[in-house]
Amino acid sequence: MASEATARQKALEDAIELEHFLPYRLSRLTNTVSNAIAELYRDSFGLSIPDWRVLAVLARFPDSSAQDLVTRTRMDKVAVSRSVARLVERELVNRSIDSNDRRLSRLSLSDGGVEVYRRIVPMARDCEARLLESLSAKQRQALDDVLMALQAAADELTATS
Template sequence: MTAPAELDLEHFLPYRLSVLSNRVSGAIARVYSERFELGITEWRVIAVLGRYPDLSAGEVAQRTAMDKVAVSRAVARLLEAGRLQRDTDGADRRRSVLRLSPAGRAIFDEVAPHALAFQQRLLAGMDPDERALLFRLLDRLDELELQAEADALPE
């Protein structure tokens, strides 16, 4: 009988990325959670719609790689709080699109500079070549993951 493979978490990329993501997201969350009573999912919805207005909830979920149910709940909370607006797409009346309300835009405009400053502090210990390499590697991992996902689809 073969011994089970040992899962060395310190060298298991999905684990390391998840832990790092949780740490970074938690640190940034302190900027907006108390002041605006926003959770991480709600902030991500605001951030995406601040950059890409007029997306459907499904498109927000796709851009963030977050669970559709979690995005739907966050959208419902943000709509109820008056931080989002839902409209019908002018080109396709069956499709509803989301955009930031004036209150949502105010939150985005206040939090975004803090998020950028946090990123600047986080990356300050790296020289420009290391930062460029980091983002190239992240882009490459994203490409590889998308390819692996496509390869796993049944024909």
């Protein structure tokens, strides 16, 4: 009885203050940001975030294969496949087959895709700018370093387990 009460007490003393728990804070921040952005893309162009990511990578790396997209975005290959299908359907992306390896798609933005991309970029930049405005120059640099280090550590996490 007393020991049960003690155990319970100990649990509470050890209690994680969720609001200071890094993974939780990260997740909350990301959700807030992602939802804001998702709304933007969806309302303006009917694009989901995965769609937008594919678009953005193709803008930078034309003639990527689906596999290239997977590697670059770290999205699931099914997600990539679906986004590409949607974008091709909407004629924002052109798909052709690699002449050397018929398994590979060659994906690029169509003119329409480039146009959509050009119109989204300022919105994306604006969104990012509004976030960064809240930071000093020093903090921005720190953020950059920290994100890099954390991503590396997080990759270690998954590798180790």
